[in-house]
Amino acid sequence: xxxxxxxxILLMTMVIPVDAYASTAPEAPDxxxxxxxxxxxxxxxDLWYVIRSALEALEPEISGCMAKCLAVTxxxxxxSILGNFPGTSGLVTELSGSVVVGILLLDGSGALIDAAxxxxxxxxxxxxxxxxxxxxxxxAQGGITSSIALYTGTVVFDAVLCGLVSGVMIPIVYxxxxxxxxxxxxxxxxxxxxQKLSKWSVTWILKIILxxxxxxxxxxxxxxxxxxxxxxKATKLTISGVVPVVGGILSDASExxxxxxxxxxxxxxxxxxxxxxxxxxxxFFSIALQYLLLKAxxxxxxxxxxxxxTSLIEDIHDAMGLLLAMTGAVCFMLLxxxxxxxxxxx
Numbered sequence: 362x363x364x365x366x367x368x369x370i371l372l373m374t375m376v377i378p379v380d381a382y383a384s385t386a387p388e389a390p391d392x393x394x395x396x397x398x399x400x401x402x403x404x405x406x407d408l409w410y411v412i413r414s415a416l417e418a419l420e421p422e423i424s425g426c427m428a429k430c431l432a433v434t435x436x437x438x439x440x441s442i443l444g445n446f447p448g449t450s451g452l453v454t455e456l457s458g459s460v461v462v463g464i465l466l467l468d469g470s471g472a473l474i475d476a477a478x479x480x481x482x483x484x485x486x487x488x489x490x491x492x493x494x495x496x497x498x499x500x501a502q503g504g505i506t507s508s509i510a511l512y513t514g515t516v517v518f519d520a521v522l523c524g525l526v527s528g529v530m531i532p533i534v535y536x537x538x539x540x541x542x543x544x545x546x547x548x549x550x551x552x553x554x555x556q557k558l559s560k561w562s563v564t565w566i567l568k569i570i571l572x573x574x575x576x577x578x579x580x581x582x583x584x585x586x587x588x589x590x591x592x593x594k595a596t597k598l599t600i601s602g603v604v605p606v607v608g609g610i611l612s613d614a615s616e617x618x619x620x621x622x623x624x625x626x627x628x629x630x631x632x633x634x635x636x637x638x639x640x641x642x643x644x645f646f647s648i649a650l651q652y653l654l655l656k657a658x659x660x661x662x663x664x665x666x667x668x669x670x671t672s673l674i675e676d677i678h679d680a681m682g683l684l685l686a687m688t689g690a691v692c693f694m695l696l697x698x699x700x701x702x703x704x705x706x707x
Contacts, residue, residue, distance in 0.1 A: 387490035389636035390483055396639040407635045415642040426650055430658040436461040441665040458670035459545040466677050473648050477684040478531050480644040481691045485523045488695045491633040515698040518574045526687050530563050534683055541676035545669045563683050567690050574694055634699050641692040652681040
């Protein structure tokens with residue numbers, strides 16, 4: 362009896378109380394800290410603070426992007442005027458327009474591609490720090506099976522998606538831009554078909570991964586029940602509009618996060634979710650700004666009759682859409698996983 366009592370006392374001294382709220386979210390990386398609030402409040406307040414900060418930081422870029430688009434429009438007008446002079450070859454006119462537009466736009470596009478790649482890597486790295494803390498908190502509350510299924514699925518899909526982005530999709534975007542310039546300058550239909558194939562491959566790689574990810578979340582029961590239907594609905598809507606993703610990712614996925622996270626207070630997931638958005642929002646807004654202005658520029662330039670040159674502007678606009686798709690897909694996947702963890706921890 363004495364030995365039993367001593368054993369019980371020893372066992373009690375080894376018991377460590379586990380609090381799901383004792384875990385803390387890892388601090389956001391340096392590029393995201395400029396958008397993060399100094400003190401954490403409610404999820405909605407923190408989210409709006411991040412959005413306002415990103416919009417304020419975007420203001421200096423607006424004038425530069427508008428100036429570039431105005432320069433492209435002016436160049437198209439000049440080339441169109443020169444093409445109306447007697448004896449001027451249409452081929453020379455189109456080639457000149459292609460060279461000028463390519464010089465003006467491709468340099469900035471390369472910088473945006475690099476920014477998108479770095480942002481995707483930063484989100485993935487932060488997810489590797491945040492998700493283990495979320496999984497531990499959920500497991501501490503008894504959701505061991507759910508935490509394992511959710512953590513394993515997210516880590517695997519994130520690794521696959523980020524690997525494909527850096528190793529396959531980013532190089533394909535460069536190929537897409539090169540083919541776009543070649544198609545515009547030469548008017549070769551074979552080059553045009555290869556260009557369409559490159560765009561199609563990026564689009565469907567993203568769609569397939571997100572379809573499989575959604576299916577995994579549903580089959581394992583992570584996304585289930587009446588409350589989770591909002592997440593699942595937003596997931597499907599986002600996937601269906603993955604390119605150009607401007608509306609889908611910003612509205613549907615953010616709606617899912619707001620619906621789920623708005624009811625959760627004082628969890629590590631709130632800070633982690635806001636930090637994830639802060640990592641992505643700056644480059645995402647910069648690419649979206651370029652995307653929208655190029656759309657307007659191509660519409661204006663189309664009135665001057667230079668079909669190939671206008672097509673090149675539209676192709677660079679499509680490349681920005683692919684970057685938005687990649688950035689949004691990674692952010693979307695990590696956000697949905699974090700939200701699901703938060704439901705279990707709440």
